[in-house]
Amino acid sequence: DTGVSQNPRHKITKRGQNVTFRCDPISEHNRLYWYRQTLGQGPEFLTYFQNEAQLEKSRLLSDRFSAERPKGSFSTLEIQRTEQGDSAMYLCASSLEGVYGNQPQHFGDGTRLSIL
């Protein structure tokens, strides 16, 4: 069990640029989640996948955000035309099947995005 891996760890970019983050879940986990976290707040749900199917996307997400999990393994989160308010820690988590809340979500260390 190598844990959930996220790359890059840090990303600094100028406003208006596009960024893409990658998440490699624990290999036997078929569920994958994306969250955003800012200082002093809890993780904010963005979207989740079961295998390659994206089952829900937060209404808080604008259409500048898109996520994919093409083969049901790794996932990417892309943010287009970044804005200052996108600066945050982006967390990925994965879990096994079962009752959702009861299946521990294993989080990666996150990608910290800073918009200049």
Next chain:
Amino acid sequence: GQSLEQPSEVTAVEGAIVQINCTYQTSGFYGLSWYQQHDGGAPTFLSYNALDGLEETGRFSSFLSRSDSYGYLLLQELQMKDSASYFCAVYNTNAGKSTFGDGTTLTVKP
């Protein structure tokens, strides 16, 4: 919509017992999870309650009252390493979307 309330900070001494409360408002309710997050670290799962009552896992226990829309995390025999942020998260369906509270920062003092 959904909202959760937790105290922002709690302080206790080593060896003591501390309770972190979580009240929630949600259009439906399926279950409540608790996560721990150390500074600069990733959240880690602690417990889950779907039914009323107490779930015990070692030094940590979690309680739920569905009728009161209330839960708590109980930490016993506090250790310095328990200093962290603790988040409750509510599920309003058996699906992947959850809503996390803003967290409670626990400081354990010698």
